[in-house]
Amino acid sequence: MTQTIENKRNIRKYVWTGVLIAAFVSLIAAFFYLDRRGEISVVIREWGLWGVAFAILLMAALCMTPIPSEGLVVLYLKIYGVYEAVFFAWIGSTLSAVAIFIIVRVFGQTLMRKLITPERFQVVDNWVKGKGPLGLFIARLLPIPAFAVNYIAGSMPSMTFWTYLWTAALSMIPYYVGTALVFIGVSRETWIWVVFGLVALILFWGTGYFFSKRRAH
Numbered sequence: 391m392t393q394t395i396e397n398k399r400n401i402r403k404y405v406w407t408g409v410l411i412a413a414f415v416s417l418i419a420a421f422f423y424l425d426r427r428g429e430i431s432v433v434i435r436e437w438g439l440w441g442v443a444f445a446i447l448l449m450a451a452l453c454m455t456p457i458p459s460e461g462l463v464v465l466y467l468k469i470y471g472v473y474e475a476v477f478f479a480w481i482g483s484t485l486s487a488v489a490i491f492i493i494v495r496v497f498g499q500t501l502m503r504k505l506i507t508p509e510r511f512q513v514v515d516n517w518v519k520g521k522g523p524l525g526l527f528i529a530r531l532l533p534i535p536a537f538a539v540n541y542i543a544g545s546m547p548s549m550t551f552w553t554y555l556w557t558a559a560l561s562m563i564p565y566y567v568g569t570a571l572v573f574i575g576v577s578r579e580t581w582i583w584v585v586f587g588l589v590a591l592i593l594f595w596g597t598g599y600f601f602s603k604r605r606a607h
Contacts, residue, residue, distance in 0.1 A: 431469045449482025467573045476566045487540050487558035494544035506541050510534055514542040523553045530561035
């Protein structure tokens with residue numbers, strides 16, 4: 391009976407997550423359609439520091455949820471350009487990691503259990519216990535959402551804030567750079583950048599896949 395209730399809760403959670411992702415993707419697509427001449431991007435850039443602060447905080451809030459942040463990264467690339475977009479996205483994702491660490495330390499295991507499956511917790515826990523800080527960095531390369539790893543790592547009593555922070559900040563850099571290179575190639579029809587970007591993303595995902603298979607064996 392308990393297992394049935396838990397399965398129903400998980401199904402509802404996945405359905406709501408799917409609905410939110412679909413709505414988010416639709417909003418991003420609508421923005422690109424309405425901004426095809428760049429007028430909206432110009433207006434947003436004219437907001438100055440207020441617009442930058444909002445962009446960073448929006449990325450931080452999104453990275454605390456199961457909704458993938460790729461769409462928002464691409465939107466920032468269109469509005470701000472490559473360097474600023476990658477930097478703002480990276481700052482936002484790092485702030486989200488800090489916020490999650492604080493939240494988990496305040497609310498403890500109760501919140502984490504509601505958001506993270508025991509299987510994901512076990513995977514990250516095994517890597518951290520087996521290899522320490524390097525294990526956490528490897529866990530961040532596994533095919534597990536970044537927000538989930540942040541909640542899990544933040545809930546570990548032995549986890550130091552510095553180890554938690556540098557692994558979170560460093561692990562996102564190649565992913566955002568790869569996304570930016572693909573965007574440059576597609577938007578400018580310079581396919582060599584698309585290749586570079588795809589290679590970077592494949593290496594990022596491939597490394598996680600390699601380590602996940604290595605653990606399985």
